[in-house]
Amino acid sequence: MRFGSTEGSPAKSRAAGVSAIRRGSRALLALMVAGGLVGCSGDDGATGPGPQPPADEASEGELLFLRQSGTAPPLLTRDTTFVATRGEDLKVELFYEPEAGSDDDTGERFLEFELDKESLLRYPTGHPMAGQTFADGDTITIRIQVDEAEIVATLEPSGLEFDTDRPAELELRYGNSDDDYDEDGDSDPELEDDIDLWRQEQVGDPWSRVGEIKDADEDKIRAFLTSFSRYALAI
């Protein structure tokens, strides 16, 4: 059984690149580790984010951060830790709880994080191997925490570097977000085009636009990461 098959999304070719699956969730229903790397672009009908406004960097106060809708199910997992191994592909997915009465183990997917077997490049500051490059078989513990209220994902350890030719990939979905983005009491479907994925190095820093692939039909945005930090959906 694949947890990924229960999310009810259209059977697009998104999963076609997943060649093998191994299970490594330590008692976490929502966590799936799989072999294979989904292709970067053009394999799932996704389109680019379109013409961008000039501001690719913004202060926290300049952004409208998406919030989960009041009717959104809770996430099955908001804080998960796993081991990544150089030389092995990795996929981690976080899901919402299934709808009441559903036989599914999970609801819709919220977050997807993927590493290619060559993605791990250099150890972070503070690690005993700080500054050294990963060799095949080397491992590192990665943690993903999600702030449900504002749809912010924090990935650690900060300072961990990924190969720019084989970056890590992060995808967040906004299908369960409150579409009154500006919080003035009415829904704002016209603002969906402006939703993007933003990255903040450290709390208090400005945010940078990092979304690379946006699929407005499936309400998801993917970014390619060369290092960790905080990632949020915002306008």
Ligand SMILES: [Ca+2]
């Ligand atoms: Ca509004």
Ligand SMILES: [Ca+2]
């Ligand atoms: Ca949409």
